[in-house]
Amino acid sequence: MTDPDVRAAIMRGTYEALCEHGYTELTAQDIADRTDKSKSLLFYHYDSKEDLLADFLEFLFERFDERVAETRDLSPVERLAVFVDWFLYGPEENDRQSFHVAMLELRTQAPYNEAFREKLRKGDDQLRAVLEEILRDGLAAGEFSEHDPEETAALLIAAFDGARIRQLTIGRDEYLEQVRTATATWVFDDLLAEGASFPADRDPSTLPETDQQHRLAADLGTEGGNGTGDPDDETNGADADGGDAAGDEPTERDRE
Amino acid sequence: MTDPDVRAAIMRGTYEALCEHGYTELTAQDIADRTDKSKSLLFYHYDSKEDLLADFLEFLFERFDERVAETRDLSPVERLAVFVDWFLYGPEENDRQSFHVAMLELRTQAPYNEAFREKLRKGDDQLRAVLEEILRDGLAAGEFSEHDPEETAALLIAAFDGARIRQLTIGRDEYLEQVRTATATWVFDDLLAEGASFPADRDPSTLPETDQQHRLAADLGTEGGNGTGDPDDETNGADADGGDAAGDEPTERDRE
Numbered sequence: 001m002t003d004p005d006v007r008a009a010i011m012r013g014t015y016e017a018l019c020e021h022g023y024t025e026l027t028a029q030d031i032a033d034r035t036d037k038s039k040s041l042l043f044y045h046y047d048s049k050e051d052l053l054a055d056f057l058e059f060l061f062e063r064f065d066e067r068v069a070e071t072r073d074l075s076p077v078e079r080l081a082v083f084v085d086w087f088l089y090g091p092e093e094n095d096r097q098s099f100h101v102a103m104l105e106l107r108t109q110a111p112y113n114e115a116f117r118e119k120l121r122k123g124d125d126q127l128r129a130v131l132e133e134i135l136r137d138g139l140a141a142g143e144f145s146e147h148d149p150e151e152t153a154a155l156l157i158a159a160f161d162g163a164r165i166r167q168l169t170i171g172r173d174e175y176l177e178q179v180r181t182a183t184a185t186w187v188f189d190d191l192l193a194e195g196a197s198f199p200a201d202r203d204p205s206t207l208p209e210t211d212q213q214h215r216l217a218a219d220l221g222t223e224g225g226n227g228t229g230d231p232d233d234e235t236n237g238a239d240a241d242g243g244d245a246a247g248d249e250p251t252e253r254d255r256e
Numbered sequence: 257m258t259d260p261d262v263r264a265a266i267m268r269g270t271y272e273a274l275c276e277h278g279y280t281e282l283t284a285q286d287i288a289d290r291t292d293k294s295k296s297l298l299f300y301h302y303d304s305k306e307d308l309l310a311d312f313l314e315f316l317f318e319r320f321d322e323r324v325a326e327t328r329d330l331s332p333v334e335r336l337a338v339f340v341d342w343f344l345y346g347p348e349e350n351d352r353q354s355f356h357v358a359m360l361e362l363r364t365q366a367p368y369n370e371a372f373r374e375k376l377r378k379g380d381d382q383l384r385a386v387l388e389e390i391l392r393d394g395l396a397a398g399e400f401s402e403h404d405p406e407e408t409a410a411l412l413i414a415a416f417d418g419a420r421i422r423q424l425t426i427g428r429d430e431y432l433e434q435v436r437t438a439t440a441t442w443v444f445d446d447l448l449a450e451g452a453s454f455p456a457d458r459d460p461s462t463l464p465e466t467d468q469q470h471r472l473a474a475d476l477g478t479e480g481g482n483g484t485g486d487p488d489d490e491t492n493g494a495d496a497d498g499g500d501a502a503g504d505e506p507t508e509r510d511r512e
Contacts (some may be wrong), residue, residue, distance in 0.1 A: 101367045110425045155438035162418030169366045182411035
């Protein structure tokens, strides 16, 4: 649609506005205020606020693709560990909490909004494809025991998404560690083939937090893709949906 | 607070208004319109719309307690099967779809709203307590193999909640069956002690749908409790959070 630099600036403004205002109360003016564009110039590039936010989801998916590409040299077991970390990063990552809350608000509007629903389905396709590829590659390499990659991917994505959403909405950080440990116990212990193991520095059951390189791309992966939270910062990713860190309560906001 | 009959009437009006308007756009007038009370009389009983909705959550938790009590005579294995059905009912249950969407909208406001957050935590306590009790009773009865009930409950609740939310927001019904089957494969097959099995009529991996008696109470269980969707109808329950059935797309609603 638009010059890539202009788009990147609008995407950055959108990210910042979502962090500050959440989704429900977001206005196009809030976004314009965080760029050097006027509100009317935003609507030169986008037909509507909805159109802009749909492109923002697309932008996150592109970032997620880039993150995934960076992991392609790792073994399937290592990639699986990175994938877990993408979702279940530690609650100390509070800097992006408000963004994740906003993304969850947006997701809940998808039943009413076809443009969002279509984008989120695309993200779901992307996310499942990545995890299924990891599982299939692991089967082919003999690292994983026989299983149905499609069903296993659905279970893992649902469990990680549910854990993030519950942690995010009610601020119960324990969901992250409990689901991490229970997944290792019930799924990964059986999934790993005889002789295979997670690398010591990436064991999902013990790693309290992902490494800086990957932590960003992940949670937004929840709704099927994710990218960098800060669109210009290659060392800091963000999310296309509801995950989040919760130790701190988000700012109270009266919406009644 | 209030005369039980008056409260029940307000709760029913709230349920109907949520079904019709969703949460984000709900007004106190919408609720009053579905009772024989005026809006000002609502505010005689409740300090605010938020206060009323917090009591609505409480009402759902009470209904969920009643549902749980009805299952207490079953064996732990049977109760576990019922619990699964409460969450992963079939997509054909579309009559309550709009209500589940509204509950999910409400949940996403919890990071901004302490009253909702506290209620949803209470619901989370309730839900986890029910599942942990089932798991502990099954351990004591020798029906389940050795495991950590707290972690296992967290995983199952997160997975079922995540499956419902993804099915609800993007309309992908396959999440329900895939997560049901994958849970049976990865968790229940190992959980069942030597010689124990799900009753044939309640095998979670094959049951496409729960029986009428229980299907209602369940999904809202997601956020920790749930009750009857239709407050007066003992044969039709509802939910305190985001689960839902999706075959049909909800009505498109332009909120831009």
